[in-house]
Amino acid sequence: MRMMMRVQMETEAANAAIADGTLGALMESTMERLQPEAAYFTAVDGLRTGFMFFEMSHQAQIPEIAEPWFQAMNAKIDFMPAMGPDDVAAGIQAWHESSS
Numbered sequence: 001m002r003m004m005m006r007v008q009m010e011t012e013a014a015n016a017a018i019a020d021g022t023l024g025a026l027m028e029s030t031m032e033r034l035q036p037e038a039a040y041f042t043a044v045d046g047l048r049t050g051f052m053f054f055e056m057s058h059q060a061q062i063p064e065i066a067e068p069w070f071q072a073m074n075a076k077i078d079f080m081p082a083m084g085p086d087d088v089a090a091g092i093q094a095w096h097e098s099s100s
Contacts, residue, residue, distance in 0.1 A: 001055070001056055001057075001081055002037075002053060002054070002055055002056075002081070002082045002083070002084070002087070003053070003054060003055070003056045003079050003080065003081060003082060004051060004052070004053050004079070004080045004081075004082040005050075005051070005052045005054070005065065005066075005077060005078070005079050005080075006044075006049060006050070006051055006077065006078040006080075007049065007050040007052070007069050007073070007075050007076075007077050008044065008045070008047040008048070008049045008075060008076040008077075009023075009047060009048040009049070009050075009069075009073040009074070009075050010047070010073060010074035010075065011046075011047065011048070012074075013072065013073045013074045013075075014048050014073055017072060017073060022072060023072075023073075026068055026069070026072055026073070027050075029068070030052070030065075030068070030069075033064075033065070034052060034054040034065065035054065036052040036053055036054040037053050037054065037055075038051075038052070038053045039051070039052045039053070047076075053082055056079075062079060066079075
């Protein structure tokens with residue numbers, strides 16, 4: 001299932017991780033592990049924030065993905081199923097067929 005992960009990093013932890021180079025290493029290892037179809041970074045509510053879109057095969061992957069961010073950045077993390085346009089069209093078509 002395609003998932004969107006939002007990672008919001010605690011400012012002091014992220015500042016320290018930038019200074020010692022661990023933020024770059026964490027981002028690189030996350031990109032290698034997830035192979036996201038897209039990843040964007042910005043500021044939301046005054047916090048460094050990343051959005052990553054990737055395939056998750058099983059919910060048991062959540063701790064493996066999230067824990068490095070929790071440990072290193074005191075991060076707040078959200079996982080949300082995400083649909084592309086084709087997924088929405090297929091879902092609407094299935095709904096129409098089941099509601100007829």
